[in-house]
Amino acid sequence: MRTKTSLGKISAVTTPRYRCTACGNLTRFDVTSTKQTRAFHHYSVGGELSIEDEEVLAESVELVACQWCSSDRSVVALTEAEAEAVDAAGGTA
Numbered sequence: 001m002r003t004k005t006s007l008g009k010i011s012a013v014t015t016p017r018y019r020c021t022a023c024g025n026l027t028r029f030d031v032t033s034t035k036q037t038r039a040f041h042h043y044s045v046g047g048e049l050s051i052e053d054e055e056v057l058a059e060s061v062e063l064v065a066c067q068w069c070s071s072d073r074s075v076v077a078l079t080e081a082e083a084e085a086v087d088a089a090g091g092t093a
């Protein structure tokens with residue numbers, strides 16, 4: 001399973017690839033989602049917080065809009081096979 005995220009630890013939640021059928025955009029989307037996470041909050045003696053080991057417990061994507069043409073009705077999630085095909089074709093990141 002391929003996930004691109006800055007979070008340190010990832011649960012079984014998958015992040016799909018998207019495609020805008022209106023303009024062909026594969027790389028830039030505005031994703032509105034709700035996440036439930038658990039993380040280790042580590043405070044220094046001075047009270048400075050650093051958040052470590054954030055884990056996504058649940059994620060629900062509410063809206064995906066294309067950043068190029070602003071359409072939120074033309075964006076479709078790619079299947080695993082379609083995403084592989086896009087990668088093989090050298091899609092821009």
Ligand SMILES: [Zn+2]
Pocket residue numbers: 020021022023024025066067068069070071074
């Ligand atoms: Zn678009």
